[in-house]
Amino acid sequence: MLLEKADQIKSKQPHEFNQLLVELEQNAHTFTPYEANFFKLLQAYQIIFDGEPASAIPYTMAVYESARNNDLKIRALTVTVNLYGVMRNFIEGYTYAQQLIALIPEVSKEGQINAYAGLAIFYNHLGEYELGLESANWLIEHADNPHTVCVALQNKLEAEFYLNHVIDPGSADHAIRYCKDADEHLVTLVNLVIKAKLYYKLGKVTDAIALLESNKDVYEKAYYSVVQADYQAQLSNLYFDAGLYDKVKQHAEKAIALSSGAGMFQPRVLAFEVLYKYFERIDNMAQAHHYYKQYSETQKALLDETKMRQLAIQQTRFEAHKKVNQIALLNKENSLLKMQAELAQREIDNSRLVIATLVLLASIVMVWLLFNHKLQIQLKTQAQTDELTGIANRHYFTSVAEKALSYHQKTGQHLTVVVFDLDLFKTVNDKHGHVVGDWALQAVVDVVKRVCRNQDVIGRLGGEEFAILLPGCGARKAHLITESCRSAIAAIDTAETGATFKVTASFGVADTKLCGYKFQHLYACADKAMYRSKDEGRNRVYVYDGYPPESFTLDEKFS
Numbered sequence: 001m002l003l004e005k006a007d008q009i010k011s012k013q014p015h016e017f018n019q020l021l022v023e024l025e026q027n028a029h030t031f032t033p034y035e036a037n038f039f040k041l042l043q044a045y046q047i048i049f050d051g052e053p054a055s056a057i058p059y060t061m062a063v064y065e066s067a068r069n070n071d072l073k074i075r076a077l078t079v080t081v082n083l084y085g086v087m088r089n090f091i092e093g094y095t096y097a098q099q100l101i102a103l104i105p106e107v108s109k110e111g112q113i114n115a116y117a118g119l120a121i122f123y124n125h126l127g128e129y130e131l132g133l134e135s136a137n138w139l140i141e142h143a144d145n146p147h148t149v150c151v152a153l154q155n156k157l158e159a160e161f162y163l164n165h166v167i168d169p170g171s172a173d174h175a176i177r178y179c180k181d182a183d184e185h186l187v188t189l190v191n192l193v194i195k196a197k198l199y200y201k202l203g204k205v206t207d208a209i210a211l212l213e214s215n216k217d218v219y220e221k222a223y224y225s226v227v228q229a230d231y232q233a234q235l236s237n238l239y240f241d242a243g244l245y246d247k248v249k250q251h252a253e254k255a256i257a258l259s260s261g262a263g264m265f266q267p268r269v270l271a272f273e274v275l276y277k278y279f280e281r282i283d284n285m286a287q288a289h290h291y292y293k294q295y296s297e298t299q300k301a302l303l304d305e306t307k308m309r310q311l312a313i314q315q316t317r318f319e320a321h322k323k324v325n326q327i328a329l330l331n332k333e334n335s336l337l338k339m340q341a342e343l344a345q346r347e348i349d350n351s352r353l354v355i356a357t358l359v360l361l362a363s364i365v366m367v368w369l370l371f372n373h374k375l376q377i378q379l380k381t382q383a384q385t386d387e388l389t390g391i392a393n394r395h396y397f398t399s400v401a402e403k404a405l406s407y408h409q410k411t412g413q414h415l416t417v418v419v420f421d422l423d424l425f426k427t428v429n430d431k432h433g434h435v436v437g438d439w440a441l442q443a444v445v446d447v448v449k450r451v452c453r454n455q456d457v458i459g460r461l462g463g464e465e466f467a468i469l470l471p472g473c474g475a476r477k478a479h480l481i482t483e484s485c486r487s488a489i490a491a492i493d494t495a496e497t498g499a500t501f502k503v504t505a506s507f508g509v510a511d512t513k514l515c516g517y518k519f520q521h522l523y524a525c526a527d528k529a530m531y532r533s534k535d536e537g538r539n540r541v542y543v544y545d546g547y548p549p550e551s552f553t554l555d556e557k558f559s
């Protein structure tokens with residue numbers, strides 16, 4: 001196929017290549033999209049060989065953007081990167097180099113080899129010789145097609161030359177021979193120029209001149225102005241150093257003519273420098289001044305370009321550094337997130353602990369409150385009840401009685417108070433002891449409780465004296481209840497104490513109808529009636545029936 005053939009011979013047989021392109025152009029209307037892109041890429045090469053790298057870029061970019069075939073795409077991108085390198089537009093070149101690197105995993109081995117060849121060339125143009133050397137070594141290991149191996153060897157030599165890894169001009173021989181054998185004239189010329197520079201470094205100017213002059217055929221076939229300009233500039237400089245001034249001017253002028261394209265400052269600077277020194281030497285000061293001016297302007301442009309290159313290198317390193325930093329930052333963020341998650345978990349744990357503690361505290365408080373409540377009730381009960389018999393003590397009985405009296409007064413109901421006192425109780429104590437006496441007190445309360453109604457309140461007023469509050473109860477009904485109490489007490493069987501004795505009590509009953517709703521008065525009436533019972537022979541009930549109490553002597557007791 002013509003396209004492939006043109007591709008193969010493009011750098012080795014420039015004339016045939018140009019002819020093939022003319023032929024291809026005539027058939028362009030029959031091309032498939034792939035073939036059209038392939039053809040466009042070959043046109044780009046043709047433009048490059050004509051020394052117009054900038055004009056080739058729209059072609060390579062069009063192929064890169066429209067080609068569906070990744071191998072073709074990466075070739076177009078590789079050429080684009082190298083074009084920017086040649087034009088010293090390193091920042092653009094760097095941007096596309098990144099895209100190129102990203103595309104490498106998606107292309108065939110052939111495509112990868114193309115990409116690494118492009119990168120080796122670009123890195124060397126950029127001045128990143130370590131990276132250039134790395135790419136070249138990768139290529140030497142993986143590539144087997146002579147063109148690529150030749151490119152790899154040349155870039156390895158160039159990188160090593162600028163890295164000062166080689167000083168011996170013989171180091172270039174392998175690359176020169178290999179590329180010559182592969183008919184790669186252009187690349188061979190680059191290697192030859194490097195070898196000449198190595199001779200020059202060693203002061204072997206004659207050897208350098210001999211080398212370049214003896215390879216004029218290679219120069220002629222190279223057909224690439226960038227390299228040819230370098231060849232001519234080197235030669236003019238060598239002739240000047242060798243004192244062969246008649247040769248200087250022609251080579252320098254050739255170099256200047258060949259390096260008129262964008263960005264080819266290096267051979268121009270050298271050529272102008274040689275020319276101004278040459279005219280100075282032959283005392284043509286006007287020409288010397290003219291070329292010195294050119295030299296300094298080109299030198300300044302070269303410096304600017306170097307600055308740009310440095311900037312691109314810095315950017316390259318900065319981007320790489322940024323990536324590393326971004327990864328580090330991500331890692332940091334990750335560990336920060338991890339820490340935050342751990343902290344959040346700890347906070348949850350702490351919250352749980354706090355909640356658990358609070359629940360525990362609340363439980364303790366609840367238990368304490370309950371306990372306290374029970375205690376309060378217990379204390380209250382203790383304060384209200386008589387320890388021996390469990391009934392209301394005098395104080396509590398009085399307060400309950402007062403409240404009941406107030407209520408009954410409001411509702412117009414009657415209420416009766418019964419007071420009773422055990423008869424001759426001292427004798428029981430004296431005869432049977434206090435324990436038996438206590439038993440008797442409890443037994444009395446038990447039987448009275450059994451007789452009384454639920455709503456009645458029994459209280460121990462002190463010693464062996466008791467009282468009963470009978471709400472809603474008039475004197476008559478109260479009398480009946482009291483009588484039942486009396487007979488129940490009198491019926492107490494004391495056998496279980498081991499002693500036999502009689503327990504009786506004397507009762508006094510008084511109701512509100514006759515004595516009013518003031519407790520002191522009511523109590524005094526009942527007390528009078530009780531004393532009457534005592535006076536009349538004990539073990540009996542007297543209802544207060546109107547005899548006025550002489551005095552409420554117990555007032556103070558209940559106030």
Ligand SMILES: Nc1nc2c(ncn2[C@@H]2O[C@H](COP(=O)(O)OP(=O)(O)OP(=O)(O)O)[C@@H](O)[C@H]2O)c(=O)[nH]1
Binds near residue numbers: 388427441462464
């Ligand atoms: N066992 C016992 N005896 C008590 C208690 N409180 C008072 N007494 C006794 O009750 C007795 C009351 O005696 P007195 O006031 O002389 O009256 P009495 O012997 O019952 O005679 P009259 O009231 O006149 O029938 C005293 O011996 C007190 O010690 C008590 O809680 N337990």
